[in-house]
Amino acid sequence: MILTVLAEKGGTGKTMAATNLAGMRAGRGRRVLLIDADRQGSSERWG
Numbered sequence: 001m002i003l004t005v006l007a008e009k010g011g012t013g014k015t016m017a018a019t020n021l022a023g024m025r026a027g028r029g030r031r032v033l034l035i036d037a038d039r040q041g042s043s044e045r046w047g
Helices: 014-027
Strands: none
Touching: none
8 A cells, every 4th residue: 555645735734644644554563664755854753
């Protein structure tokens, strides 16, 4: 499954949604690759 979380406007909860979805899938034993293309890199330390 490939899932993309996108929005032009900042502050819409993209990182929160993406890290929560990744965490739920990882918690179920799924392989997860989370790529953060935002300059802030907020999800960089998520692992």
